[in-house]
Amino acid sequence: MKNELQPAWVCLGMLLILLTAIPAGAWGQSCSNDDPDVTLTFTDLGLGTVQIFYLSDFDPSDVSHHPLLFSFSVTNQGGAIRTLRLGFEVHSESDQLLDGMTESFPVAPSETKTGTNQQLSDETSEFELDSFDISSAGEELEDTILEIGYLPEGEYTFILTLTDVALATEISRCEFTITVTNPRTIDLIFPGSWFGGDLPPEASPLPQFQWQSRASRFNFRLCPVLPGDASGDEVMENEPVYASLDFATGFVGTHTFLYPPSAEELVDGQGYCWQVEAIVPTSSGDVLFYSDILCFEFGTAAGGGSLDRILNLLQLGLPPGRLAQILEQLEGLEPTGYVTIDGIQVSLEDLEQLLEILLAEGWEVGDVEIE
Numbered sequence: 001m002k003n004e005l006q007p008a009w010v011c012l013g014m015l016l017i018l019l020t021a022i023p024a025g026a027w028g029q030s031c032s033n034d035d036p037d038v039t040l041t042f043t044d045l046g047l048g049t050v051q052i053f054y055l056s057d058f059d060p061s062d063v064s065h066h067p068l069l070f071s072f073s074v075t076n077q078g079g080a081i082r083t084l085r086l087g088f089e090v091h092s093e094s095d096q097l098l099d100g101m102t103e104s105f106p107v108a109p110s111e112t113k114t115g116t117n118q119q120l121s122d123e124t125s126e127f128e129l130d131s132f133d134i135s136s137a138g139e140e141l142e143d144t145i146l147e148i149g150y151l152p153e154g155e156y157t158f159i160l161t162l163t164d165v166a167l168a169t170e171i172s173r174c175e176f177t178i179t180v181t182n183p184r185t186i187d188l189i190f191p192g193s194w195f196g197g198d199l200p201p202e203a204s205p206l207p208q209f210q211w212q213s214r215a216s217r218f219n220f221r222l223c224p225v226l227p228g229d230a231s232g233d234e235v236m237e238n239e240p241v242y243a244s245l246d247f248a249t250g251f252v253g254t255h256t257f258l259y260p261p262s263a264e265e266l267v268d269g270q271g272y273c274w275q276v277e278a279i280v281p282t283s284s285g286d287v288l289f290y291s292d293i294l295c296f297e298f299g300t301a302a303g304g305g306s307l308d309r310i311l312n313l314l315q316l317g318l319p320p321g322r323l324a325q326i327l328e329q330l331e332g333l334e335p336t337g338y339v340t341i342d343g344i345q346v347s348l349e350d351l352e353q354l355l356e357i358l359l360a361e362g363w364e365v366g367d368v369e370i371e
Contacts, residue, residue: 029176037078038107040162040172043071045116051215052182052282072160072174073114076107083107086127087161087170088120093154100129104165153182183214184289186278189254192294195232199225199271199297206356207266207298209257211291215278219288220244220257225271225295232293235273241266246279261357266298310352 033039045068076082083104090098105126107113119125155177162172189210191202209220223238242263249255257276259266266272273295277288314326339346341354 029174031172031174033172035164035171037076038082038084038162038164038171039075039077040160040174041073041075042160042174042176043073045070051180051280052184052287069117071114071116073112074107074162075112076109079109081106081108083165085163085165086115087159087163088129089159089161091157091159093156097156101163102127103130153180155179181214183216183278183280186211186213186215186276186289186291188274188276188291188294192274192296195225195229195235195273195293195295199295201299202296203299204352204356205266205298206259206261206353207296208356209259209274209276210254211276212254213276213278213291214253215280215289217246217248217279218255218257219246219277219279220274221277222259222272222274224267225273232273232275232295235295236275236293241272258356268299269297271295271297310348310355314355 029042031041072086074084074086083106085104086102088098088100089096100120103126105113115125115127119127120129122128156179157175157177160174161170163170189212191200191207191209193200221236221240221243223235223240225235226238229235229238242259244257273293275293276291278291279286280289339348339351341351346354
């Protein structure tokens with residue numbers, strides 16, 4: 001953001017860019033037209049996946065580089081010229097952040113006029129917001145925006161209105177609500193530890209990698225530790241034994257990735273490091289946010305028995321909290337010492353491998369019954 005921008009333009013830019021925080025079709029949108037001759041419509045232009053919004057994309061001194069986020073249209077189906085004004089408002093969950101209005105403009109009979117968010121800050125457009133008020137936004141929010149460069153997470157409602165100048169009456173209104181999450185961090189959970197010293201062991205040939213993030217698209221890389229590597233960053237420069245790029249988990253929160261059976265087999269006694277990169281759409285294109293790096297040593301004799309690993313796999317596959325309920329039901333019961341699947345006795349290792357393969361292929365555990 002250039003230093004010469006005034007606070008009003010800073011907030012205006014910040015607010016406009018938020019119109020693409022959730023996917024198309026997921027908008028909380030409604031339009032009402034109280035005049036039978038005049039209609040106002042709003043159209044999302046396909047940037048509904050944007051999750052981070054930079055104020056510099058709305059620098060009024062460089063309108064040509066503004067991102068194109070949405071369009072609107074005004075149609076006069078009547079038989080007389082109508083003189084109208086377009087209004088634009090933005091509300092947070094508790095306050096009104098912006099209230100702006102264009103100068104009056106005519107719409108002839110059977111005429112449709114269209115505009116975009118770019119024109120709201122374009123001095124050559126009749127849809128430029130000629131007057132607007134941001135005084136109700138509050139100094140705290142304005143200071144936060146200027147400090148971090150993007151709008152804080154939260155829920156925001158945007159309102160477009162049409163006012164008939166002659167009647168001094170609002171005749172059309174479109175409202176739409178979005179939720180902004182600003183996913184920027186990734187916290188790795190399991191398996192592994194920081195590079196250096198003795199690496200923690202991992203026994204499963206199909207490890208289940210877990211991390212937390214508010215993003216939903218990721219790159220994943222698993223690289224071998226080679227002689228001479230002095231840091232996790234150096235390890236991640238090695239040729240990966242496996243990489244999965246630009247995959248979507250489809251949910252927000254704790255994410256998991258099961259090492260696929262078709263991937264290169266892990267070598268007994270070999271050290272490995274892994275890293276996740278969040279792919280976050282912004283108004284200026286995708287950006288990557290990198291996680292830290294965790295490392296482990298694969299070994300078939302590593303600690304942690306099959307039963308512990310089976311419980312961990314069930315925890316990943318079952319609905320939240322369901323495994324705890326099952327274990328409560330099993331408290332005090334004595335195991336028989338063997339497991340059967342469809343009447344066939346199998347070992348815990350066989351059961352573990354079966355669960356790993358099923359989860360890797362996208363299966364989920366619907367439920368577990370205790371008899």
